[in-house]
Amino acid sequence: MDRKPLNPPPIDLMDMDYPENSELTPIVDVEAQLRALLTLGGSGDDSESIHPPDDYFSAGHEQSRASVGSNYCSLSALLTRSWDEQFKTILTERLSILFDQYAQAARPAEEVPLQDWLRAAIWWAVQGKALLEAQQHVTETEGDRHEDQKSTRMEVLQGLVNLAKAWWICHHTLTQDMFKIRMAACRMKETPDSALFDQYRAVLSYLHGYERRMAAALCTETDTSATIDLDRRLWISYPTLGVYNGAILDNSQRQAWEFPAMAFGDTGDLFCYRSVVVEATLIHPDDPSLPASTFECMFSIMRGSESWQTIGVLASQVQLVHITIQSERAHGLVWKDVEWDVARHSMVVRLHHSETLLRVKLSEDSFASIWRLAHDILAAETDLVAGEDERLLFDETVKSCQYVNHDKPVGFPAKPVVSCRVRLLKKLSTVTYGTGKRKVHRGLRIIVATPPHTRTQRRVTHDLPNSCPLAYSLLDAEDESPGLLLYLDEACSSFIYLEDPEARTLLHSLLLDCLPLRGESDPKTFLISSYAIDMQSHGSETQATKHLDSGESQASVIEEESERESRGTHYGKTILSEHLRVVIQNEWGSITDRLNIGPGELTIALPIHDNNTIHLHRPPQEDLSMSVAHDLVSKEHLAKIRCLLQSIQTKPSIRIVKFKTETELHSFQEAVTGFRVLYDGLATRFLITRRRKLLPLIKQWDTNLARIQLIQRGGRFQIIAFFHQFRHWKCLNFEITALDDTEKMEQKGECGVRIKDAKYALPLNESGSGEGELPSSLCLDELEFPTEHSDVAIMFGDVIGQLCRFL
Incomplete structure (x- = not known):
């Protein structure tokens, strides 16, 4: 009779080669034995009994019987439910014979915390599932070679024993009266054990498909497990830890309750990408006299269905080790703290606030899959998380997004995706001057990611450098949702539709950098x-x-x-x-x-x-x-x-x-230079009489037209002058201090003001000499060291104007 459990496909136990004088009872005999065990009220034909439906053990026992009357269907359903209850009762009793003594090995079952029992159920379910899937893979890829048949069948049987441990904990231990109230409380979300309870229910769902296989292998009259050396322990032994080591091996308080200590499968709130049993060794490199401690743990990689960060959790079977690795440094260890030792198939974690190392040893297959997942996580973090020289500007879930790539296909869906996440980051770099450091703008980076409720995350990221103009279009969808079309490069573009016009305005303004950020003034x-x-x-x-x-x-x-x-x-x-x-x-x-x-x-x-x-x-x-x-x-x-x-x-x-x-113009000039313009006008003459004769042949400079500004910032005053067709200089600026002596003057029908002993520097070209092209612009902040002391006269024709009022 061909039987197929729900998941995964079965490994045929009927052909298993067991030791001499030990034969596994065929499934048809198991059915007969269990039917007999479930006979109630005596024996013989006249005794009242409840039997399962004739086709209960067949592959089609779950199919509906549309051709049968409704009364028969109701009676059949009642009998089936009764059979399920009795079947579980008998299976529980048989498994109790196997595991009861091991449950009491460390301490009485009633003294074990509920969380430890939940962990134990998840632990053995992961162990059993891994063994069965590994052997199934070997059979499919390498065939059923005779020399490996016995080893393979032993691994299969051990996998079923591990699943049976989890089944027995779920249906026997956790149904005891002492746990009923706490189990009911676990159903409430955001309680300490609610995430573990969800994983417990995932284990229950998975084990349901293996109940008949466990019964066939472990609950027959010919108990093969009694003659085969199998691991029946329920609890893992751990070394005794001191207070210090215990503290550094538990950072569970830093992590929110939505992440369980260990994960078995996907739930409504969580995606479990992989769980493997590992060997963790605590090493003290700073104190070699301290012995290394080794712990058998489970490493799970998971992500909340409403969270963007994927975390890794290393946990022991009991509440001893609980270390989380995540994306946010504020919560503790991050994925960048993990060093990968490919040769040893292990990862090394330096625990925070100590020099202690934790070396986590994996199997070869487990290491390959875990390393690949961690690599993807780091790549996602590099895209989604702002780097040291980046600043997050925009992070919202938009109504929909469509990414178009005309060059080559990418992993991002080609059709519009609703509830995408859009992030905009400003890229910065640090430049150093003799007077200090500052951050300068180096472009933008935009990321579009599929929503977190999808198990497989897809994302695209594009740099928007300053060397290329950003092309965009404002548009509206058919349902009048405001949209923004960004041309990311010559081949790629993105249609982004937002919930309201304000959100589009915000994103558009941030792209133009025209919106004041925190700490900036109003425009x-x-x-x-x-x-x-x-x-x-x-x-x-x-x-x-x-x-x-x-x-x-x-x-x-x-x-x-x-x-x-x-x-x-x-x-x-x-x-x-x-x-x-x-x-x-x-x-x-x-x-x-x-x-x-x-x-x-x-x-x-x-x-x-x-x-x-x-x-x-x-x-x-x-x-x-x-x-x-x-x-x-x-x-x-x-x-x-x-x-x-x-x-x-x-x-x-x-x-x-x-x-x-x-x-x-004056208001703009003050905004960008910090200097307020007090006076701005044209002078008919700008006369300089030298006192220090560095160039003896030239004693006086005289121009016929100049634009003069008197500017002020704080307690500093400056005069800046730009000359018209003056062969010596094109511009000049110098500072006015309270010690400068000024006076009004009249000369040849002109009125003006004289500044005695003004101190300034001769304008030099970029080579540092007076030869060649002289600069036509002025720096207001860094004045050259004054090498000249001259009298400066500024003449305005018949009317002096307002300059004298300030001088």
């Missing part, structure tokens, strides 16, 4: 006439091709909150800032110009004949980024933007910002 907004980028490195007024002109736009300046400023008074918050940026938004996209500058990096220039324009000179810059509305730009324009971004990263560039009014 200062300016209306600008144009924003252009010129790749010419010098000459503020020379003709040059504008590589990009945004036209009329809105400029927003975002900076660190002033109350969080912890720097000294010499440098303002715009220097060494990690937050200062200008976001230009126009009809076709946006430009995010990060001015988080180091000392001397940002220089400015002011045109003589255009009061509403300012030039910002920048060295090669890697943190400027752009985004474009894909539907509003041509492919040619998109290619030009890409080339411009790549050039900005390697060559100096100039930002030319034109405002509608001079007042707007």
Whole structure:
């Protein structure tokens, strides 16, 4: 009679080769014996008895009998239930003969905590399942070779004995009155033993398919287990631990209750990817005199159905060892703490708060599967968890997402997936100056992952570097869900649909970096006439091709909150800032110009004949980024933007910002430099009379037109000047102090102000000499050491203006 248990496929016990004078009773005889055992009320034909249905042991006993009347079906169901109850009673009694003495070996059964009994049931179910599956695999791959038949059958029988241990604990021990109340309490979620109870129910479901096989092998009149050396113990022996070792081998209090100490199978709240029995050895490398302690444990890899992190749990059969390995460092050990010893098929864990090592030895097959799972976990953590130089910006479950790859297929589903997780991270790097360190923007990284309620996790991750513009489209689904289409690269794109417009606005704003984050100020907004980028490195007024002109736009300046400023008074918050940026938004996209500058990096220039324009000179810059509305730009324009971004990263560039009014320009200038403009006007002459004659042939410089600004930050005052067609210099700036002597003056019909003994440095070109092209822009923060002491006269024609009021 061919019989197939529920799971896994059976291993035929009828052909097993047992020792001489020992034969396993065929299943048909087992049925007859169990029918006889279940006869109630006496013996003989006249005795009243309850028999199982005739086809109970057949493969089709669970099929419905649609052709039979309803009364017969009800009676048949009643008889079947009675047969099941009696069958379990007889099986329990027979298994008690095998295991009862081993249950009492360590301590009375009533003194064993409920959690230990639950662990023991899971423990032996895992052991039995592993043996049966291993032997089934050997039979399928290598065939039934005669020399291995006896060994294989012994392994199969030991596997059934292990399953029988779990079955006996579940149906005998845990049904005792002393455990009934606590077992009922375990059904409540989020209680200490509820996760273990779920695994206990998974064990019950699995063992149901092996009940007849266990009965055939262990409960016949010819008890083969009595003549074969099998492992019938229920409890594993463990060494005695001191208080210190016991503390470092138990971090279960750091882990939430939803994860059990050991797992057998999937439940409604948990996915179990693998559970294996291992040998863990506690080693004290700092104190070789301490003996090594070895523990037989179970290592389980599992994930909650509502959790994104996969954890590993190493636990002993009793409540002695309980170590969790997870993704969050705040909770203890993480997967990066595990070192893999491939040669020894083991993993080594350095326990926190001690120098103690735990070496976990696995079998060759178990090591291969566990290492593969751990490798996948680490890869997922690398994608999903923010690294040391990354900052999480966005982490939400979106309504649906569809990932499109025109290049090659990936593991992510091609069709739209609901409830995907979308994460956006900012990539940073640390740069060092002589005055300190700061973080600079190095692009974004976006991750899309399938929802956690799916057992197999799929994810895709894409870097969004500053060297390429981010192309996007705003769209709506058929059900009016707000959507965002991101063109991740030339071959990949992603449709992301969110629950509400606010969520789309948030994600879109974070992609443009136009939203103030924690510790940043509210944006200062300016209306600008144009924003252009010129790749010419010098000459503020020379003709040059504008590589990009945004036209009329809105400029927003975002900076660190002033109350969080912890720097000294010499440098303002715009220097060494990690937050200062200008976001230009126009009809076709946006430009995010990060001015988080180091000392001397940002220089400015002011045109003589255009009061509403300012030039910002920048060295090669890697943190400027752009985004474009894909539907509003041509492919040619998109290619030009890409080339411009790549050039900005390697060559100096100039930002030319034109405002509608001079007042707007002054407000913007203060926002990006930290200096407030007190005066801005044109001088008819700028006269310098030297006191130190380093160049004896030149005693005086005189210009016929200059743009003058008096600027202030804190207690510092500066004069900056830009000259028109002056052959010696193009610009000059120096600081005004309270010790400087100033006076009004009139000369040849002109009025002005004289600053006596002004201290400044001669402008030098990049080579450090006075020869060649001189700079056309000024650094406001790092003034060169003043080598010159001269009288400076600034003349304004007939009217001095407001400059004298401040001087």
